[in-house]
Amino acid sequence: MAYELYYWPTIQGRGEFVRLALEAAGADYVDVSRQDDGEAMMRLMKTADTPAFAPPFLKLGERTIGQVAAILAWIGPQLGLAPDGDSDRAWVNQVQLTLADLVVEAHDTHHPVDLAAYYDEQKPEAARRAKGFRDQRIGKFLGWAERVLERNRAGSDWLAGDRMTYADLSLFQVAEGLRYAFPQAAARVMRDTPRVVAVRDRVAALPRIAAYLDSPRRIAFNEDGIFRRYPEFDG
Amino acid sequence: MAYELYYWPTIQGRGEFVRLALEAAGADYVDVSRQDDGEAMMRLMKTADTPAFAPPFLKLGERTIGQVAAILAWIGPQLGLAPDGDSDRAWVNQVQLTLADLVVEAHDTHHPVDLAAYYDEQKPEAARRAKGFRDQRIGKFLGWAERVLERNRAGSDWLAGDRMTYADLSLFQVAEGLRYAFPQAAARVMRDTPRVVAVRDRVAALPRIAAYLDSPRRIAFNEDGIFRRYPEFDG
Numbered sequence: 001m002a003y004e005l006y007y008w009p010t011i012q013g014r015g016e017f018v019r020l021a022l023e024a025a026g027a028d029y030v031d032v033s034r035q036d037d038g039e040a041m042m043r044l045m046k047t048a049d050t051p052a053f054a055p056p057f058l059k060l061g062e063r064t065i066g067q068v069a070a071i072l073a074w075i076g077p078q079l080g081l082a083p084d085g086d087s088d089r090a091w092v093n094q095v096q097l098t099l100a101d102l103v104v105e106a107h108d109t110h111h112p113v114d115l116a117a118y119y120d121e122q123k124p125e126a127a128r129r130a131k132g133f134r135d136q137r138i139g140k141f142l143g144w145a146e147r148v149l150e151r152n153r154a155g156s157d158w159l160a161g162d163r164m165t166y167a168d169l170s171l172f173q174v175a176e177g178l179r180y181a182f183p184q185a186a187a188r189v190m191r192d193t194p195r196v197v198a199v200r201d202r203v204a205a206l207p208r209i210a211a212y213l214d215s216p217r218r219i220a221f222n223e224d225g226i227f228r229r230y231p232e233f234d235g
Numbered sequence: 236m237a238y239e240l241y242y243w244p245t246i247q248g249r250g251e252f253v254r255l256a257l258e259a260a261g262a263d264y265v266d267v268s269r270q271d272d273g274e275a276m277m278r279l280m281k282t283a284d285t286p287a288f289a290p291p292f293l294k295l296g297e298r299t300i301g302q303v304a305a306i307l308a309w310i311g312p313q314l315g316l317a318p319d320g321d322s323d324r325a326w327v328n329q330v331q332l333t334l335a336d337l338v339v340e341a342h343d344t345h346h347p348v349d350l351a352a353y354y355d356e357q358k359p360e361a362a363r364r365a366k367g368f369r370d371q372r373i374g375k376f377l378g379w380a381e382r383v384l385e386r387n388r389a390g391s392d393w394l395a396g397d398r399m400t401y402a403d404l405s406l407f408q409v410a411e412g413l414r415y416a417f418p419q420a421a422a423r424v425m426r427d428t429p430r431v432v433a434v435r436d437r438v439a440a441l442p443r444i445a446a447y448l449d450s451p452r453r454i455a456f457n458e459d460g461i462f463r464r465y466p467e468f469d470g
Contacts, residue, residue, distance in 0.1 A: 049386045050326050053333045053379050065325045067332040073308065074325035090300045090309035091285050097302040098288045104339055105350075112348045113363040115340075116371060125360050128348040136351060144288045151284045 003029035003075070006041040007056035011225035012173075012218075014103065015056040017068045020169040023212040024203075025079035031217070069096045072166045081166040092160045095148065095167040099174050102141045106177065107226045109133050109233060119230075130233040134185040138178060142193045145171060149195035156195050157202065164203075171196065172203035177227030184234045238264035238310070241276040242291035246460035247408075247453075249338065250291040252303045255404040258447040259438075260314035266452065304331045307401045316401040327395045330383065330402040334409050337376045341412065342461045344368050344468060354465075365468040369420040373413060377428045380406060384430035391430050392437065399438075406431065407438035412462030419469045 003022060007015030009031075022029045033041050041055060044064065052066030058075065065074050073093050076082030082089050110119045112129040119126060145159070154162035159171060175196060178186040190197050203209055212218055221227055238257060242250030244266075257264045268276050276290060279299065287301030293310065300309050308328050311317030317324055345354045347364040354361060380394070389397035394406060410431060413421040425432050438444055447453055456462055 049388060050329075051379065051382055051386070052329070053336070053376070063322045063325075065322070065329055067329045069304065070325050070328040070332055073328060074321065077321075086309065086312075087298045087300070090298075090305050093305040093308060094285075094287070094300055094302045097305055101288070108343065108347075112343075113360050114367050116367055125348050125363075128360075132349050132351055141288070144286065147286055151286070153284060 001028075001061055003027055004059040005029055005031050005056060006044060006059065007031070007033055009033040009038055010219065010222075012177075012221060012227075013056075013225050014068050016173055016219075017166075017170050018056055018058060018071050019217070020173055020209070020212075021072055021075065021079060021081055021166045023217070024164075024166075024169055024206060024209055025081060026208055027075075027079055069093060069100055072096055072170075076166045079166075081164065081169070083161050083163065083165065088161060092165045092167050095145075095159050096170055098141070098144065099167065099170045102137070102174055103177075103226060105133055105137055106181065109181075110228050110230065119228075123232075126230075127232060130182075130230075134182050134233065134235070138182065138185055139189045139192075142175075142178075142189050142196050145196050146193040149199065156198075158199065164206075168199055169203055169209075172200050172209075175200040177221070180221040181227040181229050182234050183229075236263075236296055238262055239294040240264055240266050240291060241279060241294065242266070242268055244268040244273055245454065245457075247412075247456060247462075248291075248460050249303050251408055251454075252401075252405050253291055253293060253306050254452075255408055255444070255447075256307055256310065256314060256316055256401045258452075259399075259404055259441060259444055260316060261443055262310075262314055304328060304335055307331055307405075311401045314401075316399070316404070318396050318398070318400065323396060327400045327402050330394050331405055333376070333379065334402065334405045337372070337409055338412075338461060340368055340372055341416065344416075345463050345465065354463075358467075361465075362467060365417075365465075369417050369468065369470070373417065373420055374424045374427075377410075377413075377424050377431050380431050381428040384434065391433075393434065399441075403434055404438055404444075407435050407444075410435040412456070415456040416462040416464050417469050418464075 005015065005018055007013065045052060048064050050064055056068065057064050057066035058071045065071050082092055109130040110126050112125045113122050148159055149156045158164050159167045240250065240253055242248065280287060283299050285299055291303065292299050292301035293306045300306050317327055344365040345361050347360045348357050383394055384391045393399050394402045
């Protein structure tokens with residue numbers, strides 16, 4: 001049975017964390033909105049018994065689950081991308097949720113005061129929010145990830161235990177997003193987080209991920225997504 | 236073995252979602268920072284092998300887990316506050332994460348452009364962010380929760396299935412917080428979400444929760460927390 005992923009068809013956005021897990025595992029899946037321009041997604045949002053507040057959501061048989069971290073906690077074990085045991089899984093979930101917090105803050109750099117208005121309508125506020133994100137928060141988040149890797153008793157190859165989990169794929173995506181949106185600031189921080197960069201490189205070198213990144217299935221970063229390159233943000 | 240909760244000792248904040256679960260289950264726990272003013276918490280933040288990015292985190296034996304939704308997904312089954320089965324648990328996790336998104340947005344009403352500065356230093360921006368939250372987002376979030384209750388095939392008493400889960404406790408807390416911080420706007424929205432109000436009332440009437448709310452263990456809402464009553468926000 002194939003997974004059906006429902007997400008906006010023109011951005012990486014939050015859907016990308018799910019795409020990367022499906023791709024890394026070689027799972028059978030359909031990126032539904034890429035085929036119907038979001039029509040089924042909008043219908044399911046309205047009609048499902050377990051409605052998602054927002055995309056992405058993933059369908060497997062009769063079950064639909066939304067929220068990236070909930071999706072990954074659900075399919076991680078199915079895909080071989082989660083450890084065994086409830087408490088080890090809770091730790092991976094915690095790491096994922098912390099990366100999700102970073103994603104919210106990256107989003108808020110371009111939408112600090114009005115979620116329903118365009119970036120153009122909140123540029124001065126966006127510049128102020130971006131400054132704090134660039135100068136303080138990127139370092140705080142990646143510094144935390146570096147510490148997690150450093151203290152992993154099973155070694156620093158992966159965030160949790162001695163095998164790759166979905167959290168490592170998410171760290172890859174976050175590193176890519178930060179490099180796209182805040183190239184100078186990200187480079188500055190990453191000089192001090194070599195283990196984070198090594199995870200990023202290790203994920204990028206996985207044959208399935210390398211093939212995915214090189215395929216048309218990988219949407220390019222763009223300024224409708226979460227990580228946006230606005231020149232006035234970086235420095 | 237007792238759970239040890241680590242959180243800021245003077246606010247409900249995010250820790251309250253964990254406190255409510257522990258209290259509702261009658262679990263044996265220590266609210267550590269209430270006894271040592273946060274000293275052990277700050278030490279653990281620095282020294283743990285699995286460091287939390289931020290409080291709250293919960294310790295059980297040698298295991299420490301942070302991030303509210305990860306904590307609740309971990310202890311929910313232990314406390315009898317989660318359904319059986321991976322996919323039903325994933326749905327409860329999804330609901331919890333959506334309520335967590337609302338909590339982030341409630342927080343951002345008073346900290347829209349600078350997480351490291353006081354509210355006083357971003358009042359005009361806060362007013363703009365609060366307007367969108369009050370006029371659009373509260374209704375969108377609670378309307379979604381109302382739909383979840385309405386479509387629950389096991390009945391509308393609880394968000395998921397026919398038994399109370401930790402997500403119902405979180406909905407109670409969110410309803411209380413919104414009523415505190417945005418009394419007029421919350422009242423307006425809640426006229427159209429009777430099932431949400433009924434869950435709130437059902438939780439408040441649980442003997443253990445009623446006793447907790449009446450005890451000194453329940454910290455009052457205040458303007459250092461996430462839900463803050465600033466008169467200029469409501470209307």
